[in-house]
C-alpha cells in the first residue's frame with residue numbers, strides 16, 4: 001500500500017521551494033491541555049511559527065489519513081473529541097490506526113515519524129517523554145527516546161518534565177547517541193522551571209550553531225535526531241520549590257490508581273494542572289510558544305545553510 005498522507009498545500013509549497021517548515025504535535029492538543037485553551041494554544045503556536053517566517057504543519061491521523069497540516073475542522077475535532085475517540089499515537093500503534101481508518105493525535109515519536117516522511121526536519125513541542133521515576137521497576141520509558149535515536153528530526157522542547165527521572169533520561173539519550181543541546185544556558189531545563197539541577201551535555205547560544213551541527217549530522221550520514229532544550233522564559237517559570245511537592249502528589253495519585261502505559265503522562269499532567277490551580281497550564285502555553293519561535297529560527301537557519309551547501 002502507499003501511505004495515505006495529505007500534505008496541506010501551503011506546507012507542500014514551502015517544502016518544494018526549500019522554505020522553512022516546523023512540524024507540531026497534536027497529543028498536546030487532545031491529551032495535554034483542556035478545551036478551549038488547547039485549540040487557542042494550537043492556533044497561537046502556528047501564528048508564532050509564521051511570525052518567524054516559517055510554515056507550521058500540525059500532524060495527526062484523521063480517519064486513517066496521515067495529515068501534515070490540519071484544516072480548521074480537523075483541529076476542532078481533535079481539540080473537542082473525548083480521549084476515547086482520539087488515540088494517542090506513538091510508533092507502536094501508528095500503523096494500526098492508519099490501517100483501521102482511525103483518528104489519533106501524534107506524540108513526539110509519531111510526529112517525528114510523520115515529519116520525516118513528509119521531509120520536515122524541525123519540530124516544536126512542549127516537553128518530550130522520558131524515563132519515568134521508578135523505571136527500574138515499572139520499565140516505563142517513553143518511546144520518544146528511541147525515536148530520537150532513529151529518526152532524523154530536530155526536536156525543540158523545554159526539557160523534560162520533573163515528573164520524569166531527568167538524570168536517567170539524559171543517560172539514556174547519551175547511550176542512544178542523541179545530541180542534547182540546551183539553548184542559552186548550561187543547565188538542562190525542567191519544563192516548568194529553568195533549572196533541573198543537571199548540566200546539559202551541550203550548550204549553544206545561537207540557532208545558527210545548532211543548524212551547523214544538524215548539517216554535520218547529515219554529512220556524517222547519521223539517522224539520529226537531535227534534542228534542543230529551550231528553557232521556559234524567566235517570567236513564566238514556576239520555581240522548583242513550588243512545583244516539586246505538587247509533582248510528588250500527582251505521581252502518588254497516579255500510583256494509587258495504578259495508571260500504566262500511555263495513560264500515565266496525561267493523568268499526571270491533568271493532576272498537576274488541578275493542584276496548581278491552572279498555573280501549570282499558563283506556564284505550559286508560554287513555553288510551547290517560546291519553543292515554536294526557536295524552532296522556526298532553527299528551520300530558517302537550516303534552510304539558509306542547506307542552500308549554501
Ligand code: PSU
Nearest residue numbers: 027028032107108126127129142262265
Ligand atoms: N508534554 C506535555 N504535554 C504532552 C506531552 C508531553 O507537556 O501532551 C505528550 C507528548 O506528546 C509526548 C507524550 O510525546 O506526552 C509522551 O507520552 P509517554 O510518556 O506516554 O510516552
Ligand code: MN
Nearest residue numbers: 140141142261
Ligand atoms: Mn510510558
